[in-house]
Amino acid sequence: MAVKLFEHPLSPYARKVKIVLYEKGVSFQRVFVNPSAASTDPVYQEFVMASPRREVPCLVDGDTRVFDSTVILEYLAERWPNPSLQPNSPSERARVRMLEEMMDTEYEAVNWGIAEIRFFERAVGQEAEQLVTRAGLQLQRLRNRLDRELEGGDWMNGETFGRGDAAVYPCVAMSASLGFAPDERHPKLRAWFERCAARESVKRTDAEAQEALRRELEGGAAAAGKSRQYRDHRLEWMLRTGGFDVVRRGLDDGTIRFQTEFE
Ligand SMILES: N[C@@H](CCC(=O)N[C@@H](CS)C(=O)NCC(=O)O)C(=O)O
Incomplete structure (x- = not known):
């Protein structure tokens, strides 16, 4: 069964994982997903099963589902050890x-x-x-x-x-x-x-x-009104860099949301 990577090509986390997959020569199917566009579509549902926080990237390898780019890289290093992309010491x-x-x-x-x-x-x-x-x-x-x-x-x-x-x-x-x-x-x-x-x-x-x-x-993705996920470091960045009002406005008008909680 082909390895699947649920991803968005603009996500740096997805890009990191894909560079490693390409370097290792692992063949995989890229599945484009817009994580914030929740739907009952079977592809989206399969994505949610693999990534309960609804974040890309996540990887499906047979019965194994892995989310979080760093955890995925650890998995890839063990599952396909050659070529090793890690330093020796x-x-x-x-x-x-x-x-x-x-x-x-x-x-x-x-x-x-x-x-x-x-x-x-x-x-x-x-x-x-x-x-x-x-x-x-x-x-x-x-x-x-x-x-x-x-x-x-x-x-x-x-x-x-x-x-x-x-x-x-x-x-x-x-x-x-x-x-x-x-x-x-x-x-x-x-x-x-x-x-x-x-x-x-x-x-x-x-x-x-x-x-x-x-x-x-x-597609006009930058159109005002789109809800964006302000998780951990992103939220902190906005607050400590002087964007407290940005966060307050986004919460007021519903264009800022947080990480989906585990079910
Ligand atoms: N710690 C995660 C972070 C992944 C992440 O934040 N992905 C973003 C895209 S860059 C996402 O899917 N956000 C959910 C959303 O936009 O709704 C990882 O390393 O994979």
Whole structure:
């Protein structure tokens, strides 16, 4: 039975998992799902069975259902150990996991915040300007950190491309598409970004994201009124970056909601 990945091509978490699947040569079926568009459609119901929080990505491999991108990567590493995309030493593996954690929580939340303002017009004028300026400073700090990760080699993973790169690339690519591409202040990161973008696995996920973005823009996804999930780090980002009023307005008009609770 073919492996299925319920995904949305713009999700950095889904992109991370797909890069690893492509690198490992695992054949799988991509199932597009809009997690927030609840429906009685059998595909959506199958998605909910695999992902009780209704988040993408989630993976179905026979009777095994796995949600959360980090847990999925752990599963893939054990289920298809070759090629291994993890560094050899325990300390390097721990370093890569910490990097992944930082990207999934801190870095992703900044991208999310910028997109909320730019595309979903959560704030305008001075309020928007302040939030985006702070986001830009946060990205600078995070990139200083990423640049330092490359002091020892060409890849975030160490000597060869691997999980570390799969975890970092989607967020850096998302920043670039939001107007914050790596520049001369981070030469190592910029060169790494270009090296990654030339890889087949990354090119495929980039093309899938481009196609999805085109569809979203055509479909008017940014139309006001769409309810968006402000889970954990995203909510925290908005609050600590000065968007308390953004959250209050979104809760008042029903365009902000939280994570679906486990049933
Ligand atoms: N910790 C999860 C986070 C996944 C996540 O937040 N996915 C978002 C898309 S980027 C989602 O499905 N949100 C639900 C929604 O938008 O309704 C993971 O690593 O997979």
